[in-house]
Amino acid sequence: MKILLVCAGGMSTSILMQKMEKYWKEQGIELNIKAVGLGEYTEVFEEYDIVMVGPQVSYRLKEVKEKTGKPCETIGSFEYAIGDCPKIMALAESLYSQVNEEG
Template sequence: MKILLVCAGGMSTSILMKKMESFWKEAGEELDIKAVGLAEYQDVYQNYDIVMVGPQVSYRLKEVKENTGLPCAAIQSFDYAVANCPNIMKLAQKLYAEK
């Protein structure tokens, strides 16, 4: 699964990305993930299966969905804040099934 994480600047999402990589690896799942800011996602989305946005930019979800044509969702604030990888993985799998 190839996931593009989008947040305001890519910094806070980079922390979440590392935790997701570890969780997916422990679960035996293949994951290719990248964290970028809103200014960058249009340059790289073609290489990904799904897009997940951080809660701080969830107000731009519709725009991201329209621009990429990929399955997109916002990560819930609590799951994002505590890096609740099991819930985030469920959301990613649901999006991936829409591909």
């Protein structure tokens, strides 16, 4: 699974990204993940299966969906804040299932 995380600047999401990488590895699932800011996602989204948006930029979700055409959803504020990897993983898997349906 290839996940692109989009946030305001890529900094706080980098912390979450590291937690996610560790959790996925513990689950025995291969994960390719990158955190970028709003100004960068249009340059790299084609390399990823799904796009997950940080809650601080959820107001741009519609735009991100339209520009990427990828399954895309906002990570809940609470899950994001505490790094709730099981819930974030469930959201990612739900989005990823849309990739298989579409393609």
